[in-house]
Amino acid sequence: MIDQPARLALATFPTPMERAPRLAEAIGLAADDLWLKRDDLTGTGGGGNKLRKLEYFAAQAQREGADVLVTTGGPQSNHARLTAAVAARIGMRAVLVLGGARPAVAQGNLLLDGLFGARIEWAGDLPPHGLTAFTTTVVDHLRRGGARPFVIPFGGSDSLGARGYCTCATEILEQVPDVRHVVTALSSGGTMAGLVAVLGVDRVLGVDVGALPDAAQAVAAYAAPLIRGDRIDPATLRVRDQSGDGYKRYTPQARAALEMVARTEAVVLDPTYTARAMAGLIAAVEEGEIAPGRPVVFVHTGGVPGLFGHAEA
Numbered sequence: 001m002i003d004q005p006a007r008l009a010l011a012t013f014p015t016p017m018e019r020a021p022r023l024a025e026a027i028g029l030a031a032d033d034l035w036l037k038r039d040d041l042t043g044t045g046g047g048g049n050k051l052r053k054l055e056y057f058a059a060q061a062q063r064e065g066a067d068v069l070v071t072t073g074g075p076q077s078n079h080a081r082l083t084a085a086v087a088a089r090i091g092m093r094a095v096l097v098l099g100g101a102r103p104a105v106a107q108g109n110l111l112l113d114g115l116f117g118a119r120i121e122w123a124g125d126l127p128p129h130g131l132t133a134f135t136t137t138v139v140d141h142l143r144r145g146g147a148r149p150f151v152i153p154f155g156g157s158d159s160l161g162a163r164g165y166c167t168c169a170t171e172i173l174e175q176v177p178d179v180r181h182v183v184t185a186l187s188s189g190g191t192m193a194g195l196v197a198v199l200g201v202d203r204v205l206g207v208d209v210g211a212l213p214d215a216a217q218a219v220a221a222y223a224a225p226l227i228r229g230d231r232i233d234p235a236t237l238r239v240r241d242q243s244g245d246g247y248k249r250y251t252p253q254a255r256a257a258l259e260m261v262a263r264t265e266a267v268v269l270d271p272t273y274t275a276r277a278m279a280g281l282i283a284a285v286e287e288g289e290i291a292p293g294r295p296v297v298f299v300h301t302g303g304v305p306g307l308f309g310h311a312e313a
């Protein structure tokens with residue numbers, strides 16, 4: 001691992017590592033095999049994985065003298081919600097460029113965006129990763145008005161943001177030293193990239209929710225600079241597809257997984273990311289990719305407010 005750049009302490013670390021024996025047995029593992037890494041409990045703004053990344057972006061924004069954090073996402077973006085929360089906490093403004101149109105009622109993450117004082121720019125019917133041109137216009141407008149915007153990439157994912165998940169991987173190794181599989185949702189790629197940089201490609205299973213056309217490529221690109229530029233072949237990454245009919249849909253597998261985790265461990269997942277990730281873990285056990293007898297860590301990356309803003313859930 002290369003040297004760590006500056007970060008602001010905004011989250012509560014290390015997050016808890018909890019056993020999940022009833023869930024383990026329900027999905028075909030032994031009771032002692034399964035652990036939940038509770039990154040939904042990182043604290044600020046409702047918590048979740050994006051806080052680990054935002055600690056680095058917030059430090060860089062301060063260093064550059066910025067006064068507005070700008071980022072992009074879908075209407076129920078957890079990353080946008082936590083960007084708004086971080087901006088509030090460090091005394092900056094937040095402008096969120098979201099795909100779609102303003103809904104009649106703000107629910108879930110969108111409700112929290114407003115609560116944290118963020119301004120929302122609706123970009124129309126574009127996929128979350130396709131908002132760059134619209135964002136450039138918003139940033140130019142902010143600059144012309146005298147603001148000093150700092151743009152955080154889609155999903156908080158690049159090599160800087162991914163460092164937050166190097167720290168998470170280090171915590172996992174301290175909490176479960178003999179971990180064999182680490183399972184995470186994979187969307188914009190930074191979370192899996194940080195885990196892979198520390199744990200290696202063989203131990204990390206990413207469950208692709210379908211936000212990017214080629215998520216494995218993104219993971220490989222963000223992880224490489226963290227391991228001193230060694231190239232990672234995207235084809236060597238362990239990725240399972242749980243994208244279903246699209247990012248916005250609630251798949252039957254995700255629904256079954258969300259209900260199973262709630263009813264065995266009283267842990268709440270979200271319909272878009274963590275329920276799909278759990279569905280991916282369940283499928284991996286069913287198909288023998290993950291066998292009983294070795295420790296499995298499921299990273300609960302948060303997103304619970306999305307449960308209250310998802311049309312189908």
Ligand SMILES: Cc1ncc(COP(=O)(O)O)c(C=O)c1O
Pocket residue numbers: 048049077078079155157185186187188189190191192270273274301302303304
């Ligand atoms: C709750 C939750 N889990 C997982 C992810 C996936 O993380 P990444 O975008 O780093 O792949 C996201 C991304 O938005 C998320 O909001």
